[in-house]
Amino acid sequence: xxxxxxxxxxxLAAAPEFRALVRARRRFVIPATLFFIAxxxxxxxxxxxxxxxxxxxxxxxxxxxxxxxxxxxxxAWILLALYLRAARSFDLAxxxxxxxxxxxxxxxxR
Amino acid sequence: MIAQQTLVxxxxxxxxxxxxTYWASGQSTTDRGFYVAHRRIGGLQNGWAIAGDYVSAxxxxxxxxxxxxxxxxxxxxxxxxxxxxxxxxxLVAEPLRNTGKxxxxxLISFRLRGRGVRAIAAVSTLAITLFYLIxxxxxxxxxxxxxxxxFGEIPAIAGVGVLMLVYVMFGGMIATTWVQxxxxxLLLCTAIGxxxxxxxxxxxxxxxxxxxxGAVPIKGSPTxxxxxxxxxxxxxxxxxxxxxxxxxxxxxxGLPHILMRFFTVPTAKAARISVAWAMVLVxxxxxxxxxxxxxxxxxxxxxxxxxxxxxxxxxxxxxxxxEQETRLNAQLTHDGYIVPSADSNLAAPLLAANLxxxxxxxxxxxxxxxxxxxxxxxxxxxxxxAFAHDIWFSxxxxxxxxxxxxxxxxxxxxxxxGVLAIALSVALRGFNVAFxxxxxxxxxxxxNVPAILLALSWRRFSRYxxxxxxxxxxxxxxxxxxxxxVALGRHAIFPLENPGIVSIPIGFAGAVLGTLLWRDRESxxxxxxxxxxxxxGLGAEM
Numbered sequence: 001x002x003x004x005x006x007x008x009x010x011x012l013a014a015a016p017e018f019r020a021l022v023r024a025r026r027r028f029v030i031p032a033t034l035f036f037i038a039x040x041x042x043x044x045x046x047x048x049x050x051x052x053x054x055x056x057x058x059x060x061x062x063x064x065x066x067x068x069x070x071x072x073x074x075x076a077w078i079l080l081a082l083y084l085r086a087a088r089s090f091d092l093a094x095x096x097x098x099x100x101x102x103x104x105x106x107x108x109x110r
Numbered sequence: 111m112i113a114q115q116t117l118v119x120x121x122x123x124x125x126x127x128x129x130x131t132y133w134a135s136g137q138s139t140t141d142r143g144f145y146v147a148h149r150r151i152g153g154l155q156n157g158w159a160i161a162g163d164y165v166s167a168x169x170x171x172x173x174x175x176x177x178x179x180x181x182x183x184x185x186x187x188x189x190x191x192x193x194x195x196x197x198x199x200x201l202v203a204e205p206l207r208n209t210g211k212x213x214x215x216x217l218i219s220f221r222l223r224g225r226g227v228r229a230i231a232a233v234s235t236l237a238i239t240l241f242y243l244i245x246x247x248x249x250x251x252x253x254x255x256x257x258x259x260x261f262g263e264i265p266a267i268a269g270v271g272v273l274m275l276v277y278v279m280f281g282g283m284i285a286t287t288w289v290q291x292x293x294x295x296l297l298l299c300t301a302i303g304x305x306x307x308x309x310x311x312x313x314x315x316x317x318x319x320x321x322x323x324g325a326v327p328i329k330g331s332p333t334x335x336x337x338x339x340x341x342x343x344x345x346x347x348x349x350x351x352x353x354x355x356x357x358x359x360x361x362x363x364g365l366p367h368i369l370m371r372f373f374t375v376p377t378a379k380a381a382r383i384s385v386a387w388a389m390v391l392v393x394x395x396x397x398x399x400x401x402x403x404x405x406x407x408x409x410x411x412x413x414x415x416x417x418x419x420x421x422x423x424x425x426x427x428x429x430x431x432x433e434q435e436t437r438l439n440a441q442l443t444h445d446g447y448i449v450p451s452a453d454s455n456l457a458a459p460l461l462a463a464n465l466x467x468x469x470x471x472x473x474x475x476x477x478x479x480x481x482x483x484x485x486x487x488x489x490x491x492x493x494x495x496a497f498a499h500d501i502w503f504s505x506x507x508x509x510x511x512x513x514x515x516x517x518x519x520x521x522x523x524x525x526x527x528g529v530l531a532i533a534l535s536v537a538l539r540g541f542n543v544a545f546x547x548x549x550x551x552x553x554x555x556x557x558n559v560p561a562i563l564l565a566l567s568w569r570r571f572s573r574y575x576x577x578x579x580x581x582x583x584x585x586x587x588x589x590x591x592x593x594x595x596v597a598l599g600r601h602a603i604f605p606l607e608n609p610g611i612v613s614i615p616i617g618f619a620g621a622v623l624g625t626l627l628w629r630d631r632e633s634x635x636x637x638x639x640x641x642x643x644x645x646x647g648l649g650a651e652m
Contacts, residue, residue: 036196076196094645
């Protein structure tokens with residue numbers, strides 16, 4: 001369906017629908033990326049800065065550091081779920097742009 | 111006994127996958143079929159294949175062993191390898207599907223015209239893949255050495271190499287994908303099975319398991335396996351951990367054999383779904399390393415994890431090593447065997463032996479071989495596409511030539527890469543595997559990732575910036591590893607084991623400086639098309 005070769009990419013790039021899609025994606029992707037990198041790096045940094053605190057047992061013999069490491073799995077899966085939900089609207093917007101462009105190309109051919 | 115059972119089970123795996131290869135060979139008669147399976151792999155299938163491509167024997171045997179010996183510090187590797195997929199998911203998977211054709215170089219040189227960009231992208235792909243490939247094949251030698259001692263390392267490396275070539279040359283991407291899917295299923299079942307058996311040993315009580323793991327004594331340390339600092343200690347411990355972490359997290363988004371999998375699916379949505387499945391599967395697997403590793407530490411015990419010598423062999427060894435006589439004699443009387451030196455790679459097979467006897471051990475060993483085989487097949491295909499597509503067709507032949515020539519070149523390249531990998535692995539066996547894998551991740555993160563991210567997001571990014579960034583990243587990571595403790599030991603000039611924390615910023619700095627110094631209007635003009643295509647999928651390769 002979208003195997004078309006538009007020739008006016010600059011117009012497409014400047015179109016408000018496309019700008020809105022790019023903004024929406026960035027609004028999710030940039031904070032999410034910064035968050036997961038910070039959350040991940042907090043693990044080695046906290047272990048380096050406060051080894052005594054991180055070695056403290058919190059659940060039986062399991063230390064705070066180990067719980068933090070396990071929480072990274074939850075963090076990754078939660079961010080995945082949030083992204084999959086947000087991406088549904090990105091897909092719809094992208095499909096709208098593709099449909100519109102395909103229609104216009106066909107109109108011009110006629 | 112275990113050796114025969116292992117070979118029989120490995121034989122069954124090979125038999126099934128060869129049937130798949132025979133079927134796939136009929137479908138790989140075009141370049142699109144050979145490299146990207148006609149872009150008809152589904153999201154779920156591709157998710158399993160990514161998991162199969164990604165989780166290597168180094169993860170299965172190595173991480174389980176690291177957790178068994180070093181607890182938390184080993185588990186940190188597992189965390190990094192899962193979190194890394196968030197970078198793939200957010201930043202590269204979908205744009206890559208929409209703009210790429212066959213290789214990573216396609217993506218970068220789509221916007222940044224010129225032969226230099228493509229050549230350097232292809233060279234960095236070849237370098238990363240070859241390091242990774244050799245690491246896997248050297249792993250075969252280590253595995254055979256312990257599990258099938260009478261088999262011999264060189265025949266084992268050669269055997270795995272030849273099998274891998276059969277899959278890649280005749281079955282192309284379709285066969286390789288199925289080999290990876292079957293292997294991922296086997297590996298995940300094995301890991302979950304071992305986890306359940308471990309928990310059953312503790313009557314399915316997590317607190318009983320945690321208490322037993324917390325009570326494992328650690329030589330020369332008052333802490334337990336849940337405490338940080340057993341592997342990465344000293345003043346640079348946290349720096350080492352952070353540098354490794356950043357290389358793992360960004361490096362995955364630059365590994366050519368993982369990125370190549372996104373060209374096999376039909377749409378950006380399928381690419382996203384495949385990352386989602388991969389994250390579920392890879393995450394589950396890495397979570398089990400915690401149970402398998404701590405299980406091995408409690409049920410098997412560190413002093414029993416290593417190559418075991420029985421009866422005559424043991425007495426002979428003790429006679430030659432009088433300094434350890436008291437300890438080893440005590441162990442021989444008590445257990446009936448001795449473990450002269452610890453080998454953490456054997457934690458998983460020995461856990462299986464303790465929990466399920468020789469049949470389970472043989473199964474685990476066969477899965478480990480299958481794992482290596484599937485990973486090397488994916489790597490060889492990637493290297494072959496980088497050479498045939500980027501260097502031969504785009505640079506040497508300038509895009510001329512027909513499909514017959516293309517497939518001939520692709521298959522011959524796979525053969526050359528395979529033979530080269532076999533030869534290098536035989537020469538480098540005994541080399542530190544972690545060193546080679548570290549090289550691959552560091553080079554991927556420092557050379558490829560800056561170029562990919564900036565090409566996708568920065569209008570002004572120029573071909574000179576891409577060339578400068580890739581060269582700076584490639585050279586700085588290679589040089590820093592050569593000066594690091596993994597290569598030079600105590601005489602290291604660069605103090606960290608992984609160069610990521612320094613070489614990744616150098617790669618980005620090179621890319622930015624190159625762009626600011628030399629402007630490139632042609633590449634800037636391509637940005638709109640590239641950006642629209644990456645975001646919406648308009649005009650994407652079908």
